[in-house]
Amino acid sequence: MSEWTEIVDYFRGRSMWMLHYCTGCGAIELPPTMTSRWDMERFGITPMATPRQADILLITGYLAIKTLKRVVYTYEQMQAPKWVLGFGSCTINGGIYWDSYNVIESLDKYIPVDIYIAGCMPRPEAILDAFVKLKEMVQKGEAKGYEKYVKNYDWYKANQDRVLKRTSPVLKEIEKVTKIG
Amino acid sequence: MADIIDEIKSMDLKTSWLGDWEFEVLTPKDRLAATLSYLKAKGFKAFMGLSCVDWIEEGNFELVYILQSYDLALEAIVKTKIPRQRPVIESMGTLWKLCEVYEREMHEFFGIEFTGNPNLKPFFLENWLDIPPLRKDFDTLAFSEELFEFKEDETHGIKSPKRIE
Amino acid sequence: MVIVEFLIKLAQGFGIGALALATGLLFGGIGRKIMARIQRRYGPPFTQNFIDLFKLFSKGSVSHGWAFDLGLVAGFAPMLAAIMFLPIGPFTLLPSDSSLIMIVYLMMMAYLGMAMGVLASGNPNSAIGMSRALMLMAGYEVPFAAVIFSVYLFSKTGYLTQIVAQQSGGFMNWNIVKMPLGFLAVEIALQGMLGEKPFDQAIAPAEIASGPMVELGGKYLGFGMIQHSVGLFLETGIVVDLFLGGAPNFWIFIAKQFVLYFVVILVDAILPRLRIHEATSFFWKLPLFLGILQAVIVIIQGGVLNV
Numbered sequence: 166m167s168e169w170t171e172i173v174d175y176f177r178g179r180s181m182w183m184l185h186y187c188t189g190c191g192a193i194e195l196p197p198t199m200t201s202r203w204d205m206e207r208f209g210i211t212p213m214a215t216p217r218q219a220d221i222l223l224i225t226g227y228l229a230i231k232t233l234k235r236v237v238y239t240y241e242q243m244q245a246p247k248w249v250l251g252f253g254s255c256t257i258n259g260g261i262y263w264d265s266y267n268v269i270e271s272l273d274k275y276i277p278v279d280i281y282i283a284g285c286m287p288r289p290e291a292i293l294d295a296f297v298k299l300k301e302m303v304q305k306g307e308a309k310g311y312e313k314y315v316k317n318y319d320w321y322k323a324n325q326d327r328v329l330k331r332t333s334p335v336l337k338e339i340e341k342v343t344k345i346g
Numbered sequence: 347m348a349d350i351i352d353e354i355k356s357m358d359l360k361t362s363w364l365g366d367w368e369f370e371v372l373t374p375k376d377r378l379a380a381t382l383s384y385l386k387a388k389g390f391k392a393f394m395g396l397s398c399v400d401w402i403e404e405g406n407f408e409l410v411y412i413l414q415s416y417d418l419a420l421e422a423i424v425k426t427k428i429p430r431q432r433p434v435i436e437s438m439g440t441l442w443k444l445c446e447v448y449e450r451e452m453h454e455f456f457g458i459e460f461t462g463n464p465n466l467k468p469f470f471l472e473n474w475l476d477i478p479p480l481r482k483d484f485d486t487l488a489f490s491e492e493l494f495e496f497k498e499d500e501t502h503g504i505k506s507p508k509r510i511e
Numbered sequence: 512m513v514i515v516e517f518l519i520k521l522a523q524g525f526g527i528g529a530l531a532l533a534t535g536l537l538f539g540g541i542g543r544k545i546m547a548r549i550q551r552r553y554g555p556p557f558t559q560n561f562i563d564l565f566k567l568f569s570k571g572s573v574s575h576g577w578a579f580d581l582g583l584v585a586g587f588a589p590m591l592a593a594i595m596f597l598p599i600g601p602f603t604l605l606p607s608d609s610s611l612i613m614i615v616y617l618m619m620m621a622y623l624g625m626a627m628g629v630l631a632s633g634n635p636n637s638a639i640g641m642s643r644a645l646m647l648m649a650g651y652e653v654p655f656a657a658v659i660f661s662v663y664l665f666s667k668t669g670y671l672t673q674i675v676a677q678q679s680g681g682f683m684n685w686n687i688v689k690m691p692l693g694f695l696a697v698e699i700a701l702q703g704m705l706g707e708k709p710f711d712q713a714i715a716p717a718e719i720a721s722g723p724m725v726e727l728g729g730k731y732l733g734f735g736m737i738q739h740s741v742g743l744f745l746e747t748g749i750v751v752d753l754f755l756g757g758a759p760n761f762w763i764f765i766a767k768q769f770v771l772y773f774v775v776i777l778v779d780a781i782l783p784r785l786r787i788h789e790a791t792s793f794f795w796k797l798p799l800f801l802g803i804l805q806a807v808i809v810i811i812q813g814g815v816l817n818v
Contacts, residue, residue: 230471264490266489267471268490270494270495317507329472330473334476336485
């Protein structure tokens with residue numbers, strides 16, 4: 166049976182379809198990766214229009230709270246097997262928006278991330294390197310973020326609800342919290 | 347072009363040139379509507395934007411209206427100060443309809459009340475329960491640490507599983 | 512005896528279906544490579560469409576009810592059925608029924624079946640995409656019908672096997688030499704039938720989130736891909752049989768099909784997408800004019816030469 170899984174994983178790695186969803190400013194590096202100079206299609210990766218057809222979700226940059234809700238909807242509409250690539254330093258630790266009131270800091274707590282790409286923003290060579298690494302992980306059977314999500318769903322959902330479904334102010338005793346005077 | 351400055355000075359308002367093609371006009375709060383409609387009649391028909399500055403030491407919000415005139419090729423910046431404790435001012439939506447959208451943003455981020463604006467619902471922030479975030483007494487770093495930062499494995503009372511696999 | 516013959520025919524039918532699918536996928540892969548080279552990049556390997564199909568059938572899929580499932584199967588089954596009647600090289604599975612009208616009817620049934628399935632998903636993007644696809648069909652079927660009409664008048668028969676037989680005996684006997692305007696009209700209609708630019712309004716990835724395919728995922732998208740590949744084989748095969756004289760063996764048949772597909776890809780790589788009403792009205796102007804002109808010429812020739 167494992168030989169069949171190996172064969173299936175081999176084919177899955179050579180034909181991964183990416184959702185063409187530009188969530189943040191890192192998406193500006195996607196058109197050069199797709200077009201003639203750093204051709205992405207030779208690895209079998211093409212952009213697809215809807216989450217039902219796609220395998221890879223690229224979170225390209227910062228995620229505001231408003232966008233996080235829609236990204237979670239999108240991630241849950243995709244079908245297994247699916248992989249998430251965190252793109253840029255904003256998904257790793259908040260990037261240059263680390264102290265902002267509207268931008269989340271660590272993407273891995275809300276949806277499971279398979280590979281992070283460092284950079285602000287990463288160049289097309291770095292993106293292609295990440296795709297090749299993801300292909301190797303898939304063909305070895307190591308990229309199982311979607312199974313992590315299903316098994317630990319309560320934890321992920323609790324984290325999402327803490328941000329998206331607040332019922333009380335975050336900063337308590339606001340009259341005493343002042344920065345000046 | 348200098349005559350526009352002289353005309354405004356004759357109306358007993360403080361005004362000065364900021365550069366070659368823009369000037370500012372400082373008006374008290376009760377004369378704001380009159381000043382804006384005077385400038386609109388003079389040719390400053392294009393409404394470019396509305397912004398706000400929080401002077402926390404003085405205890406004022408300063409509203410900044412930016413207008414442009416295509417015929418005269420000039421930009422007019424009209425500023426007015428309102429008290430910070432209960433910021434209320436009338437809406438300029440009767441002069442320019444676009445102003446109502448900017449006033450909605452000012453209400454959401456500074457808490458300024460615009461009387462006569464039919465729609466002051468929030469549209470940038472979802473489910474916001476704290477004080478308006480662009481005020482200077484809102485500590486954004488403390489907010490970010492409280493809501494988004496995860497300390498070790500115990501995340502704000504949400505026990506993480508032993509291993510995420 | 513009858514059972515054995517029936518089983519042999521069944522096996523041959525499966526074989527032809529698999530052959531058509533494999534050829535369609537291979538043409539698709541070669542087409543992607545050619546498009547990539549035109550755009551000065553490397554492009555995927557030739558077998559990329561096979562890998563894509565395998566991957567699609569290994570993914571999970573979400574269904575929207577029984578009408579959705581049934582519609583998708585009804586999308587590609589008539590295409591496979593139409594191939595049974597098509598003369599492929601020297602071999603026709605069911606020669607006594609290979610009427611041209613039957614094949615065109617089956618192609619249209621495929622579209623309507625897919626429309627039923629796709630509209631059952633309830634997504635407005637799929638409704639828009641399907642209405643565009645049917646409107647485009649109202650565009651390209653009209654010059655196609657005019658050309659079929661002139662071929663019927665010329666050959667005095669409606670059976671594809673006999674039309675192919677009449678064109679045997681050298682290059683000068685092919686219908687492309689005797690009815691060049693009709694060939695031009697059908698070549699333009701072929702661009703619409705295959706859904707390649709400038710006539711890919713039905714798919715339109717950036718406008719309506721790929722139209723009918725918006726809710727298809729996994730195995731359903733695999734069915735859609737099968738429909739597209741088999742349709743490619745079928746439609747180019749019809750044009751080869753009508754105008755390029757069939758073929759004495761299977762490899763020359765595929766080569767002729769590939770020449771037609773090559774021209775389609777070249778036009779696809781250069782032109783942008785028309786708007787839907789412009790596309791439909793274009794089909795009713797130049798190609799229809801060529802088709803009707805061809806029919807008039809055939810009538811005059813037939814009337815003068817055969818008293």
